Amino acid sequence: MIEFKALGLEDRALLLPFTNAKNRHIADTNFTNMFMWRHAREISYAIVQNQCIIQTQYPNMNPFVFYPLGDGNKKPIIELLLKHYAHLGLPLEFASMQKHECEELEGEFGDMFEIEPRRDRFDYIYHTHALIELAGRKYHKKKNHLNRFYLQYPQTQFEPLSSANVEELRAQNNAWYAHANADDKGLYFENLGINDALRYFDTLGLQGGLLRIDGEIVAFSFGEEIGAKSCALIHIEKANIAFNGAYQAINQALLKHLFPQTLYVNREEDLGIEGLRKAKLSYQPAFLLEKYYARQKE
Incomplete structure (x- = not known):
């Protein structure tokens, strides 16, 4: 079993090299973002084989994780996650995956996961x-x-x-x-x-x-x-x-x-709120950073 620790301010120095890596522009895994919203959901992390796994759980919902952060082979980390959630009787679910992460997941695990875009989260x-x-x-x-x-x-x-x-x-x-x-x-x-x-x-x-x-x-x-x-x-x-x-x-x-x-x-993101989406689009974005959700098939 993977031991997750609740995220706290004291963890910033440890997590920053993972969450603020070069060319990582996504908001979801930013430390401040997670720290600010930890009241609304349980956010925890584990360092495994020099990589960072961040887990989130909303009340009365299954937990999900972000794709492992850090350099190195992701396959053994994901295999550990599969065993961890199987032990809990739950599917492994990834949120806010970027396109290249989806491609890597499919390359290593084939069609084990159902992957879909989440436009409201772009x-x-x-x-x-x-x-x-x-x-x-x-x-x-x-x-x-x-x-x-x-x-x-x-x-x-x-x-x-x-x-x-x-x-x-x-x-x-x-x-x-x-x-x-x-x-x-x-x-x-x-x-x-x-x-x-x-x-x-x-x-x-x-x-x-x-x-x-x-x-x-x-x-x-x-x-x-x-x-x-x-x-x-x-x-x-x-x-x-x-x-x-x-x-x-x-x-x-x-x-x-x-x-x-x-x-x-x-x-x-715009969270699917019509007025917010209209306002954000009106400022002519250079691009939308796409995010995907992956869920282990039964």
Whole structure:
């Protein structure tokens, strides 16, 4: 049996070489992402033969794992996983697999697994400079919307997040959440994650910023560099909708001030939410990072 350990902040240094490997732009296995959402599901890990296995389990559902992280032959690791879950009377299930991982799995295990794409989970990857500049016809409406915001609120100021303002931001975000739908479990767990991320902001290696208008915080966002610093991963973006255009403004300002050196920005998935999908597509992604689900056949 494989012994899994519950994921905690103290595990970051150990896991980072696996989760933040070069050219790995996927959001799901990012340490901060998992740390923030650990309240909503059980997340644990095991290091086996110098590779990392991450297991996730939602309440009343079977556990699944991500494809093993790290260098080396994956076949013996997957064979151990097959034995582990067989002992539990469960099928082996992989989530958020990338195309090359699916091909490797099929190459080693044939048709043992049923594999299907999960469109709702595809990550939206953009060219960073495109979202900063908003140049050209395809961004014409976006640029006009942003210009109107700054014409209406020329006093807008951008501030990087730091020890000087992070507690004020936590209080403001919690005040916003207090007026949200109390029955929305997604928002509840998201707010817990935001509080954790802001509490351990420096330890998690995050970068973020906020917008002020006449001293009031009207928007904030934070993320980090992944994939050997070639990509910015945006974890959270929040704004006061009373200030029309604040979301667009913090989107651009964060990249302009803190991530201009990155080639790409990952703004994560749309979860199948129609309005969110429309909004993400409207920013003209460079590509969608496809994710697949694989389940051991009976």
